[in-house]
Amino acid sequence: MIRKSAVSLAVLSALVSVTAHAEGYKLFEQSVSSMGNAYAGRGAQITDATLVHSNPAALTQLDGAQLSGGLNLISAKTNYRNAQAQSANGQSVVGRTDGENSLNELVPFVFYSDKVSDRLSWGIGFYVPFGLSSDYDDDFVGRYFADETAVQVLSLQPAIGYKLNEQWSIGGGISINRAEGTLSKFKDHSGLCELGEQTTNAMFGAPVYNDAYCNSHYKVEGDDIAFGYTLGIHGEPVAGTRLALTYHSAVRFTLKGDSEITNTPITGANVVGNPNYMVVAPNLPAIDLSTGKLAANSRLTEASKLALTTPASAAFSLDQQITEALSLQFSAAWTQWSEFQSIDIVSDDANPSISLNTQSAANLNAEGYIGYIPEYWHNGWSFALGATYVYQSDLTLKAGVAFDENPISQEHKTARIPTDDRVWVTVGANWQLADNLSLDVAYGYLFTGDVSVNEREYNVQDQALYNSGYQGDYSNKGQLFAVQANYRF
Helix, strand or coil: CCCCCCCCEEEECCCCCCCCCEECCEECCCCHHHHCCCCCCCCCCCCCCCHHHHCHHHHHHCCCCEEEEEEEEEEEEEEEEEEEEECCCCCECCCECCEEEEEEEEEEEEEEEEECCCCEEEEEEEEEEEEEEEECCCCECCCCCCCEEEEEEEEEEEEEEEECCCCEEEEEEEEEEEEEEEEEEECCCCCHHHHHHHHHHHHHCCCCCCHHHHHCEEEEEEEEEEEEEEEEEEEEEECCEEEEEEEECCEEEEEEEEEEEEEEECEHHHCCCCCCEECCCCCCECEECCCCEECEEEEEEEEEEEEEEECCEEEEEEEEECCCCEEEEEEEEEECHHHCCEEEEEECCCCCCCHHHHCCCCCCCCCCEEEEEECCCCCEEEEEEEEEEEEECCEEEEEEEEEECCCCCHHHCCCCCCCCCEEEEEEEEEEEEECCEEEEEEEEEEEECCEEEEEEEECCCCCEEEEEEEEEEEEEEEEEEEEEEEEEC
């Protein structure tokens, strides 16, 4: 009864979870100069070498060689309360019913750009476009539904921009992306742990209780490398009005790694005739005669794979000069989250072990399946408004507000991703420290509504399995501190 889990979109899914300024598990933290405006006007504003990712077409507006690098410190908390869970046979699970998951993570980036000629520019960048991380305490009452979730995508992208005329430029880049992820949870073996020592011993008529079943744990890890691309248009059709259109392609991974489970029961049907075991009934755990306890496999490992697609996105941005000192920014972005319909962990092993049970008709009901979670995310929008004010020649002040639509419907919210629509407020500044050196700093705060989760186990046909379930209430908050240095050669 291993849930199909996500290895990298959390693995795919997940944040118990808050990741910085993010919709789903998409990160925006590749430019502190844009963060000050809540990423409004990103790709339209002429800022620095971070345009390699934001909009390669705008590279043609930069002067000479430039290097930009920075760090984002994500500080996020998810609080859960009123949590309760039921095992497969409907018994209440004992465990922590309220608590907190904290995330403090540094997200780096670095970009370089230069001109080849008056019309042609190029650049290269290293950044993190997707990521999330969460880890519950081992005694969490919902541990049969979620423990650790982690996913990270690292990208290296070279890009070029070409100036068509004095008003318009086009650009593009090809990204090399490495994704890796981990997902784990504790295993519920038909409520064997919840039966308790006294009841179990009474069922078998002997002191056979094995508390190892209470520490049965499933973990899957995987990684892959895949390619994507970025396209961009930048224009200034009227002096003081800059426009941008950018498109980031979907990237399709097949994450490969190992599924591992500890302390699984050895049922009587699997050891009939074996002199090392006593069989009470085919569907019940056998008794290990060497220990006198219910039998268990200490560890099972099976090669597995997960198809993961990080979604395509498209954005329109505007940077409008109002006065010599003041400009306003706007962005609207669409993300194709509907690509994410389910998390499917499937055997990739010539000698399967775990999937021999999980693929059965009474479980996931599909050949080779080790885990399955229905997601059915929907396409989402984000919007941002910003303002930039040149306070003095060496100091520019920024502010912005952004709205991110949550792509997860209420019926598919899980303990791994208990999030809702989000509003971000940011402030920032740029200091010109020398003729060729400047510094950007920014701060952001997240506002989000409370979330309720009512989660079940499902087979591949989306039919609820057993009597297992998890319910809980969540609240999320997050802050982001960021700094970026820019050097012109």
